[in-house]
Amino acid sequence: MTDPVDETPVDETPVDETPVPPDQLADLDVDPALAAAVLEIEKHASEAGWDQPARLFALVDTAQLVAHEPQLAAAMGLDDSSERGSLTSVEQDQLDPSQQLERVLETITWPAQVTGCAAVVERLVLPPEADAELPEDPDEAAVYAREHPARQELRMVAGVTREGSRYCAMRFRSHDDDTKVVGGAELVPALLELLDATLTDDDQ
Numbered sequence: 001m002t003d004p005v006d007e008t009p010v011d012e013t014p015v016d017e018t019p020v021p022p023d024q025l026a027d028l029d030v031d032p033a034l035a036a037a038v039l040e041i042e043k044h045a046s047e048a049g050w051d052q053p054a055r056l057f058a059l060v061d062t063a064q065l066v067a068h069e070p071q072l073a074a075a076m077g078l079d080d081s082s083e084r085g086s087l088t089s090v091e092q093d094q095l096d097p098s099q100q101l102e103r104v105l106e107t108i109t110w111p112a113q114v115t116g117c118a119a120v121v122e123r124l125v126l127p128p129e130a131d132a133e134l135p136e137d138p139d140e141a142a143v144y145a146r147e148h149p150a151r152q153e154l155r156m157v158a159g160v161t162r163e164g165s166r167y168c169a170m171r172f173r174s175h176d177d178d179t180k181v182v183g184g185a186e187l188v189p190a191l192l193e194l195l196d197a198t199l200t201d202d203d204q
Helices: 032-046 064-068 070-075 102-104 128-133 138-147 189-198
Strands: 055-061 087-091 115-123 153-159 164-172 180-182
Touching: 032 055, 032 087, 032 115, 032 164, 032 180, 055 064, 055 153, 064 070, 064 087, 087 153, 102 115, 102 189, 115 189, 138 153, 153 189, 164 189
Parallel strands: none
Antiparallel strands: 055 087, 055 115, 115 153, 153 164, 164 180
């Protein structure tokens, strides 16, 4: 697979920029295994810093990975004592920098042994009042967003499972702190829908 999104499309959906402590974000209906995997991916992505290309991860059941891919599991530090019911993220090959992540996802179908998937992408977010002057041309809109004084840089991690679970994590560059990561089940619905589609069997 391939990783980045060189261009930075503008997400025109208003985002609440108020940092919220993670312990206030626990949704009772959230799959804890998926949430843990997404937050782990976000932490891993944060260690690489900002201005990074998009990244794509397969999510696999940890116990099945240990049983069926012992060498890979060992290389990842996993063994029979690994927590049952947990998900392990396996990063895919770097995405084509010339393609947007959203377009790449439209071409992907995961094999049955993949329990879920997750994507990491950076975006520029503008305040709602900036929409009135947003150019229709995508290239001009990207320039407008990059140069807007009220722009916010945002890293989004979205994950889904075949069972229908969803979880997202967001980090603003202006609040670049592990305690300021915002989490929830439906923070980036459009990206979640694209990820869901990659897990749909052709015969369904």
